[in-house]
Amino acid sequence: MTTPVLVRGREKAELDQEEISELPHVTRDVAVTCASGPQHESTWVGVPLESIVEVAGSPSETTHLAVTSADDCHVYVAIGDAMSGLLAVERDGEALENPRLVVPGIGGMRTVKDVVEIEAVSLSPDTDPQQLERHPKIDESKR
Structure with a gap:
């Protein structure tokens, strides 16, 4: 892992590869x-997002996790969905160079690769989180 993951909640914490490896992992x-359509089932190993969020303390009013990649992809995952997800470090027995967001039931373009930041946020009920998202590679291909 080349870049640490910045975790923001009530506090901030930077987790490097060693610190992530010391947290409890699940499979x-x-x-x-x-995004192109095919579905692939894989066996992922990583740290439950619940444990990642605990590192910085999630405010009680948290509604979503905002996750950003090294290439500025930025998604919002509802906190209830996010708690079943992982910050994955391995896929099908192979180590990933950088961590990936893996959450059951969210679309492939929202499973952010090369995660550099995870932030606990509170969005108002009338905010559509997908309107706030950025997908640079997809947006660029539409030009």
């Missing part, structure tokens, strides 16, 4: 649907 089979 989950999760299907990810690629």
Whole structure:
């Protein structure tokens, strides 16, 4: 892992590869649907997002996790959905160079690769989180 993951909640914490490896890991089979359409089920190993969020303390009013990648992809995952997800460090027995967001039931373009930041946020009920998202590679291909 080349870049630490910044975790923001009530406090801030930077987690490097060694610190992430020291947190409890779980293994989950999760299907990810690629932006191009095919669905792939893989066995992922990583740290439950619940444990990642605990590192910085999640405010009680948290509604979403905002997750940003090294290439500025930025997504919002509802906190209830996020708690079943992982900051994955391995896929099908192979180590990932950088961690990946893996959450059952969210679309493939929202399973952020090369995660550099996870922030606990509170969005108002009338905010559509997907309107706040950025997908640079997809947006660029539409130009």
